Amino acid sequence: MNQTARPLIPEQRHQEILRLLQQEGVLSIRSLTDHMNVSHMTVRRDITALEDMGHVVSVQGGVRLAKRAGPTSLKGRELKARRELPRKKAIAELAAQFVEDDMVVFLDSGTTCQSLVPHLGPRRNLTVVTNNFHVVNGLFTHTHIEVIHTGGAVDPYSGSSEGRLAADAIKSVNIDRSFLSTETWNMSRGVTSSSMEKVEVKLATLQASTSCFLLADSTKFGTISKFCVAAIDQLDAVVTDEQLSHQVQENIRDRGVAVHVAALRKRTPSGS
Known part of the structure; x- marks a missing residue:
């Protein structure tokens, strides 16, 4: 991402975090703050919002995608x-x-x-x-x-x-x-x-x-x-x-x- 780009609104940051997690599986808080050029607290708030929606799970020092249970034979x-x-x-x-x-x-x-x-x-x-x-x-x-x-x-x-x-x-x-x-x-x-x-x-x-x-x-x-x-x-x-x-x-x-x-x-x- 271009670090000089216009700041993202929360919904855009959420989509970007999910996109990155689809690629990487697990991301550190530090990598997200550097990537999106935002504060540690901003990333924490984004993760909390995504966690409340059931999309991600916090891990020590970072975040990963939530595994969803689906129909099983x-x-x-x-x-x-x-x-x-x-x-x-x-x-x-x-x-x-x-x-x-x-x-x-x-x-x-x-x-x-x-x-x-x-x-x-x-x-x-x-x-x-x-x-x-x-x-x-x-x-x-x-x-x-x-x-x-x-x-x-x-x-x-x-x-x-x-x-x-x-x-x-x-x-x-x-x-x-x-x-x-x-x-x-x-x-x-x-x-x-x-x-x-x-x-x-x-x-x-x-x-x-x-x-x-x-x-x-x-x-x-x-x-x-x-x-x-x-x-x-x-x-x-x-x-x-x-x-x-x-x-x-x-x-x-x-x-x-x-x-x-x-x-x-x-x-x-x-x-x-």
Whole structure:
């Protein structure tokens, strides 16, 4: 860009930042101030505006494009679930430590919440409320655990139910601790979803729960979907894996939310 050109108005700067990010992926604040010949604070305001619109995500010292969740085929979801399974299992194993005897807990849709099921057997007088059909199937062998399924419209891609009927069922139960899943979350927009029907269920869960834990692995952080569910500070805790940056962990704790970090097991080299 010609540095002697007439100063850009905010909308032009926003378009220029997005154009550059499409090319570079990540940009530093310094590079943007030099490129557009504006102050550090001007760039910061532009980034905040773009972040509020869901276009970008702030990173330490710079900015990057937000990853948006789009429609995914059933096969694609299954492949992704298998690829991130070690993270999901580690998070679920840690989250299960916060399930106590005599509790009423909610397990959301998603394979991370489903992964809690094998750890629930030893609990006494436990009630599990869920919209996840895979959770229900997994609990059939634990006959001492009371299971309540929410009903509602069926989503075959997630193996769960959603919408108004499911939300109303959840509102009728006093939940001690809920475990929410998400495909997308970041600091500025919090937990988001691509489906309003899923948002209804999650909002009902937040309303019905004494405490709410988000189960979300590090690969999903910095992504955003169309609809807002909850700000980070509306949660009581986040359970994630050790590859979520320390800076992000501290940012979450600064908002009064506990962060529990699951260690990932190291792979054993083949032949050893």
